[in-house]
Amino acid sequence: MVVAPLQSMSPPALTATMWSLATLHVNLQERSPYRVPLSLVAEHCASSINLVDKTPPVVKAMWAAIKVDVGDPVMQNLYRQGLAHTMDLHINKGVPLTLKDVILLLWGSATLSKLGPVSDIDKLIMISSKVICGIHEGDYEIDPQNTTMALWSLANFLPDSSADDLVCRVISESLRNADASRLSPFELSLVLWSMGKLYETSSSYLRDRILQAVVHLQPQVESLLHVFSLRQVANVLWAFGATRTDDCRGLFDKASLLEILKAPGRVSSSEYRQSIANIAWAYATHDYSSDSVSSRVRELLSYFTTSRYDEMTSQHAATVAWALWRMRGMEPNSVQDMARIAGRYGDRFANRHVITLTRAAAGAKFYHPSLLEAILRRPLSSWTPDQCGQLLWVLATWGVPDHRRMIDYATQCDAVVRSYDYISDGDDTGLGIDKLTTIEWATAVLDLPPPKCSYLWDKESDYVEAQAADLTVSQVLRQRLADSQSFSDMGLTQLYWAWVLRHDAGEGTGTPPPAWVLKVRSWLTDASSYSLQPSSLQRSVHSQLPQGDWRQEYLLPPWGISIDIASPSRKIAIEVDGKAFHSVYDVSTLQTFIDASARVKKRLLERQGWRVLRISEQDFVAAEGKQRKYLATALSQVEDGDSTSNSQHVSG
Known part of the structure; x- marks a missing residue:
């Protein structure tokens, strides 16, 4: 009955049929018999949509196409044809667009943009700004569903500063609805998530407005924590993390006690994994020091170890890795998992996820060749100047000894960054x-x-x-x-x-x-300016050294280089390393090498004619009963010129 008369239907009738069947199809879900007929209707609708001279039926058909299956090329074609025709009707023929029209167009275009570029976005945002900002606040209140859809759509577009007035107006309407208790828990969480997403790329003016709005909503969020779903909790905490909101410790404390976080839940669910990753990221962003919260987040993150990494998207993996680093929960097995997925799937990762993954490992003082290869395999032209700068930090923090390819790549990254104009601090674009x-x-x-x-x-x-x-x-x-x-x-x-x-x-x-x-x-160089206290390990090493002018926490002039234990007369510097202090752990070889800070100190000391002896905690403790002899032998090797292993490598 539906398919037979398609050839004889008028264009408006086709759009009405598309909308009606799509509504039925969405409501019936898996029991719907309309999926195949909808494809046929969409094909006919796309071919004749230019004959429809009013915008509401066109927009409804476009909404239907996205709602039925945004991944279907037939549905995408209907949407794109409809968008071009709608822009033509409004811009060239003066056909007005209603508030509902622009909200649906924003939502549909934002949804489709996840799969690829959508044309006429700039025009759509400009038109939406005129329609929405043209409504006087005292004359009409935009309802919760429309404000939530609009804000979510704008967050996915990440518009430039020309849309600040539009974003601010939608935020104001969202706050008005929240104050009147018209936002459902779902809508409130989505509003906050959208503002968090917008914050990173916004102008300083819009950032201030977003931050004010997030702080304004905090009491309402705290009162609804117990009714939020896991995904809604994740959206809310992620928003407070993304905006770096101060004075929200109470909110984070309350959230950590929620029952919904105490059970493993549906670990196999992609939505669950993303929610847990976002929650962990939010806590890590605030650099939480609470032991109970840290252990809770590490417990959540433990679900992602071993085989769980294979089920992750690049965003999941990068988010979890970053949270593990900031929550001080990174371990060798975590890095092994990260290296495995980087080796298998790294070429499919987005650039920003490769950077986050490698920054997390480098920041936690872990290294694996597969993580470095995930960077070096990418053509230099694929990175932005900002990303090249972040890569330089990663490569310097690792500082893998004698790695010619790494140095060559870093040199090229440096050239890209240097060719980019310096900017004054405070600008909204470029490198700060x-x-x-x-x-x-x-x-x-x-x-x-x-x-x-x-x-x-x-x-x-x-x-x-x-x-x-x-x-x-x-x-x-x-x-x-x-x-x-x-x-x-x-x-x-x-x-x-x-x-x-x-x-x-x-x-x-x-x-x-x-x-x-x-x-x-x-x-x-002014020791009186601050108090440097040697560690217990440093004091133990100092007590076992042969006689001499050994000075603890020595500040070497002229540059103020701090040395753990120094003999100025013999120009010998002893650096005492704890289990992971001033060293990077190579997970693939189970060996360590000195980190960036130690390399800087070593170069500056050797430039002034000093020799460096590194004493690891593990080796010193293992020599118990013979520690004086162990140190004397090590010093003798340094004075004889055989200091390569001591200055370059930390055992243990």
Whole structure:
């Protein structure tokens, strides 16, 4: 009865039939008998849709196509034909679009964009902005379903700053609905997820608005935690993580106690895996130090070990790896799993997921050749300048000894970044000062050839000097992650060591150091400015050394290089390493090599004629009863010039 009269149906009748059957099909789900007829209707509808002169029936047919099966080329064709015709009707023929029209068009285009580019997106956002922002707030309230659909759609488009007014208006309507208790738990969680997704790529103006909205919704979220589904909990926590919202410790504490997180659940479900990954990511983003929360997240992440990694998408794997790193839960078996999926599926990973996966391993001081190969196999042209900068940090943090291909690749990454214009800090596009600082540090640590253009400290000398003038000694000495998100105390310290590595460490040669270098140096070389306490292991090693002028926590002039135990007269530096301190663990060989920080110190010490002896905790403890002899033998080897194994490799 449905199929037979298709040839004789008018174009409006075809669009009405498409919408009606799609509604029935969606409601009946697996019991629906309409899937095959819908394909036939969609084909006829697409061929005659240009004959429909009103937008609502066209938009309804387009909605139906996406709702039935967005992956079906027949349905995609109907949507694309309908979108082009709708744009023509509105722009060229003046046919108006209603609020419902633009909401459905935004939703359909956002859904289809997940599978590939969609034409006329810029036009659609411009039209949607005029329609939605043209509604006076006092005259009409946009209902919860429409605001939620619109915000979710915009989050998936990630529009540029020209759409800020549209996004702000939709956020305002969402808050109005939330304050009136008109948002369901599902809608509230989706609104928050959408704002979290928008936050990363938004302008500073829109970021402030999003952050205000997230904070505004926090009390309502806390009151609904007990009724959220696992996916909704994940959406909510992910939003607070993505926006780096402060003062939400209570929310995270309450969420960690939810019963829904205490059972393994449907581990085989892709939705479950994504939810757990997002929850772990949110906690890790806030760098949670609570033991109970950390153990809860590590317990959740344990579901992803061994064979679970094979079931992951690249996004799952990267998210979990990053969370394991930040929650201090990374272990060798986790890295083995990461390396396995990188070896098997790494070529299919998105660039950003390759970077997240390798950053997590490098940040946790783990290395595997398969993870490095996942980077080196990719053509350099596939990376953006920003991604090249992140890769330099990964490669420098690993610093695999004698790896020519890695150095060549890093050199090419450096050239890509240097060819990109420097920008002033605070701009919304390009590479910021913080990223450029890390790049200078990474290229200096890797000892790459000097750049053809200016160094950052020359290019932005006024900015760097101003930053140094505003900092205090406590800020400079405070420990921070090497990939910190802002050009702050660690950023200046990074830049300082990069400058020292790139210049002669001797005094009285060349031009005097710039003022900012002298200021940081004065702080680092002034032992009275801060208290350095040797560890118990350092004290034990010191007590077993032969007689001499051994000094603990020695600050070597002129640059303030901190040495665990030093003999200034013999120019011997002893670095005492704990089980994983200042070393990178190669999971494939079960061996360790010195990390970036130790390499910097070693190069600077050797440049001043010092010899370096590394004492591992494992070897020192194993020599119990013979520790004095063990140290004397090691020192003798160093003084005889046989220091290669001690300075380059950490046992244990």
